[in-house]
Amino acid sequence: MHLPDLNIAKKREKRENIYIELKEDIKKVFTNKKYFLRTYGCQMNVHDSEEIRSYLERLGLEETLNIEEANVIVLNTCAIRENARDKVIGFLGKCHYLKKNHNDVFIVLAGCMCEQPDFVKLIQEKYSFVDLLIGTHNIQDLPHLLTTKFKEQEIEVYSESDEVIEGIQYKRDSKYTAWINIMYGCDKFCTYCIVPYTRGRERSRQKDKIIKEVEELIKEGYKEVTLLGQNVNAYGKDIGEKFSDLLESVAKTGIERIRFVTSHPWNFTDEMIDVISKYKNIMPYIHLPIQSGSNEILKRMNRRYTKEEYLELFHKIKEKIPNVSITTDIIVGFPNETREDFEETLDVVKTCEFDGAYTFIFSPREGTPAARMEDKVSMEEKEKRLYELNELVNYYSNKSNQKLLNKEVEVLVLGESEKDNTKVYGYTDTMKLVNIEGDNIKDTIGKIIKVKITDAKSFSLDGVVVK
Numbered sequence: 332m333h334l335p336d337l338n339i340a341k342k343r344e345k346r347e348n349i350y351i352e353l354k355e356d357i358k359k360v361f362t363n364k365k366y367f368l369r370t371y372g373c374q375m376n377v378h379d380s381e382e383i384r385s386y387l388e389r390l391g392l393e394e395t396l397n398i399e400e401a402n403v404i405v406l407n408t409c410a411i412r413e414n415a416r417d418k419v420i421g422f423l424g425k426c427h428y429l430k431k432n433h434n435d436v437f438i439v440l441a442g443c444m445c446e447q448p449d450f451v452k453l454i455q456e457k458y459s460f461v462d463l464l465i466g467t468h469n470i471q472d473l474p475h476l477l478t479t480k481f482k483e484q485e486i487e488v489y490s491e492s493d494e495v496i497e498g499i500q501y502k503r504d505s506k507y508t509a510w511i512n513i514m515y516g517c518d519k520f521c522t523y524c525i526v527p528y529t530r531g532r533e534r535s536r537q538k539d540k541i542i543k544e545v546e547e548l549i550k551e552g553y554k555e556v557t558l559l560g561q562n563v564n565a566y567g568k569d570i571g572e573k574f575s576d577l578l579e580s581v582a583k584t585g586i587e588r589i590r591f592v593t594s595h596p597w598n599f600t601d602e603m604i605d606v607i608s609k610y611k612n613i614m615p616y617i618h619l620p621i622q623s624g625s626n627e628i629l630k631r632m633n634r635r636y637t638k639e640e641y642l643e644l645f646h647k648i649k650e651k652i653p654n655v656s657i658t659t660d661i662i663v664g665f666p667n668e669t670r671e672d673f674e675e676t677l678d679v680v681k682t683c684e685f686d687g688a689y690t691f692i693f694s695p696r697e698g699t700p701a702a703r704m705e706d707k708v709s710m711e712e713k714e715k716r717l718y719e720l721n722e723l724v725n726y727y728s729n730k731s732n733q734k735l736l737n738k739e740v741e742v743l744v745l746g747e748s749e750k751d752n753t754k755v756y757g758y759t760d761t762m763k764l765v766n767i768e769g770d771n772i773k774d775t776i777g778k779i780i781k782v783k784i785t786d787a788k789s790f791s792l793d794g795v796v797v798k
């Protein structure tokens with residue numbers, strides 16, 4: 332079947348809006364067709380899926396949560412998380428079954444894994460029923476590729492460009508809080524991390540385009556934006572801008588809440604601290620990964636700071652930003668981490684009393700320097716260390732939550748609580764999850780309300796609406 336080209340990108344040369352104009356015969360191709368989208372991994376991937384969803388729906392496809400009735404299946408993969416590859420490969424078994432019994436199904440693999448040559452080779456050799464692999468740099472080409480390849484048998488691998496494209500449209504998951512990619516990629520090359528290889532070098536979006544996006548979101552009724560980047564505070568280096576200036580400009584738009592993730596300690600400037608403490612709509616919540624408390628390990632991780640430098644920054648932030656909450660990431664069992672190295676990490680946790688921490692056992696990523704490092708620490712020892720660390724982290728996270736007991740806090744209510752649909756849930760300015768009860772409680776969804784905290788646990792709070 333011959334499919335005429337889709338007139339997809341009228342303004343493509345200017346890297347402006349990805350514009351989709353459907354010709355009548357293309358419309359027919361996708362009429363009554365459905366897509367199933369599964370997302371793995373980090374927030375960056377969740378946001379990429381909002382973009383993928385927008386393209387598919389503009390082509391005329393309708394989303395289904397039942398994979399059996401899908402004509403297009405998209406798996407948006409992630410290379411960072413442990414076992415991610417096993418999960419994707421496992422899921423491909425189901426896709427293969429569907430493909431054999433339902434010839435009309437078109438299978439797309441997207442995301443970070445498609446930037447890993449060994450994964451691409453594996454798919455080409457062993458899973459050739461996959462129709463299209465599309466890397467993180469080329470999501471914008473999905474409508475065109477899907478349209479032209481819909482009926483072809485050959486596997487198509489697509490991963491080329493490093494351009495920054497403005498004006499992307501998203502089908503956002505929430506009507507109240509939105510993610511905004513402000514930059515792509517990372518230049519840090521931490522030795523354990525695959526991101527610089529899968530998402531490329533740092534590329535920043537234009538400041539005025541970001542501000543325009545925020546202004547449009549305000550008009551649509553959004554209350555909160557989260558500026559997103561693998562290394563968000565390195566924003567602007569490639570285009571002569573500074574993250575602190577961008578943050579200030581976003582604050583001046585008047586949007587009610589602003590957050591940003593993930594900050595690298597090395598790029599955290601005094602100007603950023605000044606701006607955060609000056610504007611009430613920049614939330615007092617900072618995610619500041621330390622990864623290890625041992626200088627030797629930090630050096631081998633290529634983190635570019637020492638424990639002392641991290642602590643100096645930590646205390647400066649605590650001192651200058653009132654009621655700030657700080658969370659972190661910690662890796663245990665980095666190759667040849669000694670008991671002494673690990674104890675230095677425990678010491679930092681005791682000093683900082685983090686509001687929360689994401690903790691992981693080191694797991695090697697093929698193609699990274701750390702994957703080639705000698706490692707004599709047994710998995711049993713690593714698991715013991717993780718357990719010990721988690722006990723400590725949970726103790727401080729509980730302690731931090733207990734401080735809010737009987738206090739009144741402001742919460743942006745996002746929806747019904749998952750475990751109890753008579754309640755709603757939302758987040759405080761310091762990013763603490765609160766489950767809330769009260770009269771006509773569903774009417775508060777999408778609003779910022781005052782809540783009195785009635786119970787505090789390690790990972791969430793309970794509260795009632797303050798009349």
Ligand code: SF4
Pocket residue numbers: 517518519520521524525526527561562595
């Ligand atoms: S800064 Fe973050 S994204 Fe960049 S290489 Fe290090 S861990 Fe990976």
